[in-house]
Amino acid sequence: MSLVVTDLRVEFSGFVAVGGVSFDAHPGEVRFLIGPNGAGKTTCIDAVTGLTRATGSARLGDTELLGRPVHKIVRLGVGRTFQTASVFDELSVLQNLDIAAGRHRRSASLLRARRGVDASIERALEETGLTGELARPAGILSHGQKQWLEIAMLLVQDAQVLLLDEPVAGMSQDERTATGELLQRVAANHIVLVVEHDMDFMRRYATRVTVLHQGTVLSEGTVAEVQADPKVQEVYLGTAGAATTAAMSVVPNREED
């Protein structure tokens, strides 16, 4: 099954935020959507998940997603995360996963409920490295762990499509690496589409990239292809992404300092 977005258009009171964007995503690849601020990345995800009205088409397999209400799109297997984690802080990791899986567990029975953890939750905990955290309140997890919990929640919901909005923003280097490796594992049998600003993370983990600029597709291809595209270089020139790229390529050899 693939996600195929064709000629997606979103307007806000006459302002064209997304002006005819097409891209597709398949299991087996870590798909990235990048672009400067205001390029329309989040709006594309909002449109695919039913949060924003759009024209064009977004098909998951044979099913058209556009025009359906948000909860139906979730039920069809499309899950997303937001720029800020939206877990229930006062509930434990396990309770958060129970809710995502659509079941309730009384907190009194929680700690003794280990045997009651069902296979899909167990798998999601292992996949995201949160097995040791299941009884902890989500609110005291690290920033990275909260993002992984959100991904675990999508996995137990049985999402086939994971749309992740800036999943590594604010993460430490180690957390970024763990997240990249997690996405690679999850992408083996899910459609994974990542919206990111972090160029270093994109270079390390993207298998295919679509670059948006002012609501349209500027470039598409492998990391090497889009980096070599003069149009992309022009758009990123002078931005934080370009500065980081440039800085990284001229880091002096520390031993010579």
Ligand SMILES: Nc1ncnc2c1ncn2[C@@H]1O[C@H](COP(=O)(O)OP(=O)(O)OP(=O)(O)O)[C@@H](O)[C@H]1O
């Ligand atoms: N609800 C809205 N009403 C009006 N304009 C909006 C709305 N949502 C987004 N926009 C505008 O649409 C354009 C695209 O916004 P969007 O958030 O999709 O960009 P983005 O590429 O995700 O940017 P960023 O990287 O800064 O999150 C921007 O100019 C934004 O101001």
